[in-house]
Amino acid sequence: MTEHYGKGYSVDNLKLIRRFYTIYKTDSIGKTVFPQFKNYPVTITGRKFYLSWSHYLKLMRISNIEERHFYEIESVKNDWSLSELKRQYDSSLYERLSLSKNKDEVMLLSQKGQIIEKPADAIKDPYVLEFLQLPELPVYSETELENKIIDHLQQFLLELGKGYTFVGRQVRLTFDEEHFKVDLVFFNRILKCFV
Numbered sequence: 111m112t113e114h115y116g117k118g119y120s121v122d123n124l125k126l127i128r129r130f131y132t133i134y135k136t137d138s139i140g141k142t143v144f145p146q147f148k149n150y151p152v153t154i155t156g157r158k159f160y161l162s163w164s165h166y167l168k169l170m171r172i173s174n175i176e177e178r179h180f181y182e183i184e185s186v187k188n189d190w191s192l193s194e195l196k197r198q199y200d201s202s203l204y205e206r207l208s209l210s211k212n213k214d215e216v217m218l219l220s221q222k223g224q225i226i227e228k229p230a231d232a233i234k235d236p237y238v239l240e241f242l243q244l245p246e247l248p249v250y251s252e253t254e255l256e257n258k259i260i261d262h263l264q265q266f267l268l269e270l271g272k273g274y275t276f277v278g279r280q281v282r283l284t285f286d287e288e289h290f291k292v293d294l295v296f297f298n299r300i301l302k303c304f305v
Contacts, residue, residue, distance in 0.1 A: 126167065133170050133178075134159070160186045168195055177204045194268065201269075242266075256293050273300035 111119040159166070165185055172178040181204065185195050242258040259266045260279060267274050277295040284290070296305045 129170055130166060164192045165195060168192065180204050252293060259294065273298045275299065
């Protein structure tokens with residue numbers, strides 16, 4: 111094969127290609143295209159793959175089909191890099207989102223990804239903030255936590271969930287002629303409100 115097609119056909123790679131085929135052949139998926147990919151282009155033979163080979167190498171290691179579908183959908187919808195996919199998987203995003211859901215909702219989660227129908231759906235619980243690299247202490251000062259979040263703002267926005275943008279820190283708000291300072295202010299474009 112190397113003589114005819116060039117590099118990339120080592121024994122290990124051929125095994126991975128075969129594994130990819132067995133995992134992603136259309137009858138193991140049920141449908142040729144995920145419904146939320148309906149606006150994406152499709153090949154004549156059916157499903158089109160939108161992620162890099164490295165993404166699929168990571169996804170193929172996920173044995174739970176629904177969970178694998180969820181991470182594939184979210185990777186495409188949110189344009190996750192491979193490192194972001196790994197981070198979300200390692201922080202158990204699927205389990206965290208499905209903890210309080212029934213089996214039908216978990217199945218829906220695997221077929222359509224995260225769906226935001228009410229404000230509570232846009233807020234993850236619990237958060238995984240390992241990227242802040244804070245020592246495990248029972249209590250943190252607000253200032254220390256705020257500074258660490260600002261230092262890692264991009265990762266924190268991804269951890270918050272979909273649709274969040276950073277507005278500012280120590281933002282002054284006035285209600286009934288009283289002034290308040292809010293440590294961190296975000297805007298959620300899906301909920302159309304400040305958080």
